Amino acid sequence: MISCEELVKIYKTDDIEVVALKGLNISVAQGEMMAIIGNSGSGKSTFLNILGGLDRPSAGQVRVGEWNLLKITDEELVQYKRNTVGFIWQNNARNLVPYLTALENVEMPMMLSGRYDRAYAKQLLEWVGLKERMGNKLQQLSGGEQQRVAIAISLANRPSLLLADEPTGSVDTKTSDMIMDIFRKLNRELGVTIVIVTHDMALAAKVDRVVAIRDGMTSTEFIKRNPNLDGGEEEAAAGLARMSDVHEEYVVLDRAGRLQIPKAYLQALQIESKASMEFDGEKIIIRPPKAID
Ligand SMILES: Nc1ncnc2c1ncn2[C@@H]1O[C@H](COP(=O)(O)OP(=O)(O)OP(=O)(O)O)[C@@H](O)[C@H]1O
Numbered sequence: 001m002i003s004c005e006e007l008v009k010i011y012k013t014d015d016i017e018v019v020a021l022k023g024l025n026i027s028v029a030q031g032e033m034m035a036i037i038g039n040s041g042s043g044k045s046t047f048l049n050i051l052g053g054l055d056r057p058s059a060g061q062v063r064v065g066e067w068n069l070l071k072i073t074d075e076e077l078v079q080y081k082r083n084t085v086g087f088i089w090q091n092n093a094r095n096l097v098p099y100l101t102a103l104e105n106v107e108m109p110m111m112l113s114g115r116y117d118r119a120y121a122k123q124l125l126e127w128v129g130l131k132e133r134m135g136n137k138l139q140q141l142s143g144g145e146q147q148r149v150a151i152a153i154s155l156a157n158r159p160s161l162l163l164a165d166e167p168t169g170s171v172d173t174k175t176s177d178m179i180m181d182i183f184r185k186l187n188r189e190l191g192v193t194i195v196i197v198t199h200d201m202a203l204a205a206k207v208d209r210v211v212a213i214r215d216g217m218t219s220t221e222f223i224k225r226n227p228n229l230d231g232g233e234e235e236a237a238a239g240l241a242r243m244s245d246v247h248e249e250y251v252v253l254d255r256a257g258r259l260q261i262p263k264a265y266l267q268a269l270q271i272e273s274k275a276s277m278e279f280d281g282e283k284i285i286i287r288p289p290k291a292i293d
Contacts, residue, residue: 001161001193002028002051005255007060009046009216020046022216023060025254030160033187033194035204038213044197045165047213051195052163053081064161082113086154086162086192088147090169096138102149103134109156124152128182144175151182155192162186164196168203180206205246219260222247261286 009021020043028034038044049055050062050069062069067080096105106121125134128148138146147167154162164183168176180203186192196207204210210222225248251259266272271288278285 001030001032001065002026002195003061003063004047005061007047007050007062008058009043009050009055010058020216021050021057021060023254024213024216025218025252026211028193028195030193031187031191032209033183033196033207034209034211035196035198035207036211036213037198037201037204040199042213043216044213046216048163048165048195048197051161052085052087053077054087082157084159084161086157086159088150088154088162088164088167090166096146096150096153098139099137101135101137102130102141102145102152105138105149106152106156109153113157115157121152121156124155125149127185128152129178144171144178147171147175147179148182151179151186155186155190160191160193162192162194164194166198167196168198168200176200176203210247211252214260214262217260218252218254219262221250221252223250224248 004024004026007021007024007026008019011018011020022043024043024047026036026047036044036047046055050057051064053069053072057070060070064080065084067076067084069080072080097108100108102125103118103121106124107116107118110116110121122131122134125131128151130145130148130152133141133145138149141149147170151167162183167183168179171179183194183196184206187194196203198204204222208224211218212220212222214220224246251261253259261271269275269288271286274289276287276289278287
């Protein structure tokens with residue numbers, strides 16, 4: 001579904017350039033539900049905004065389904081945003097209208113794209129657990145309920161890819177669990193591919209695959225050891241609370257065979273600009289360079 005190779009994004013302002021993505025490699029399979037984690041400023045939102053068609057990539061390759069986002073025209077981008085992707089933000093105020101009802105909010109994007117379907121709008125609100133509240137104005141709903149309306153809106157045009165940037169960032173744990181359950185249901189039953197950007201490790205532990213971005217590059221990947229344990233509840237019952245309990249960690253190699261060594265390891269070994277590397281037939285050993293007399 002998503003194939004991204006050596007993706008570069010440079011933001012240019014008057015006198016400075018920020019390289020937000022420095023050759024990012026990520027693939028996401030159709031129907032997958034995965035998370036992206038990373039420190040503040042590592043480039044997570046930049047990546048999601050490029051996938052959502054809100055920002056243009058500077059170089060590299062990024063494809064979503066049939067679309068090549070590096071070459072897409074402005075007209076095609078409008079179609080892409082309307083038909084292929086749905087977007088959910090932490091602060092959903094930007095795609096909700098407070099004086100309309102929940103149902104009217106979901107119907108609006110359908111009207112704009114000429115595919116009005118009241119029955120589907122109602123079904124979406126039922127899916128997110130708001131059957132009883134669909135006639136309420138947005139301002140009469142709690143923050144968590146509004147976030148669930150935002151999920152229904154993001155699905156109004158039947159996208160095949162759902163992008164969520166910190167979707168549980170401003171809700172309590174109970175609502176956060178409910179949102180994750182909704183995502184899993186949408187993923188299973190509608191086959192929607194879901195990419196979630198999050199700081200929340202507990203949330204990341206609930207998906208099958210987590211990709212960590214460090215300094216604008218893919219660094220580490222965590223794959224679930226037992227994909228049969230899926231909801232948070234089963235994991236909690238099995239005493240698997242942390243991501244390291246649930247996932248196996250892998251370092252990511254790019255096409256040229258480069259890998260990122262965590263800063264902490266380099267500092268511990270006092271490795272700076274070079275290291276010595278040895279292959280013993282089974283393992284690759286990286287050590288500080290031998291002192292030269
Ligand atoms: N519009 C912009 N103009 C200039 N620089 C930007 C712009 N958007 C992001 N950046 C810079 O790009 C880098 C990556 O930012 P990004 O928002 O993608 O990080 P992030 O990992 O999502 O961080 P956070 O978790 O804090 O949201 C940062 O150095 C940021 O300052």
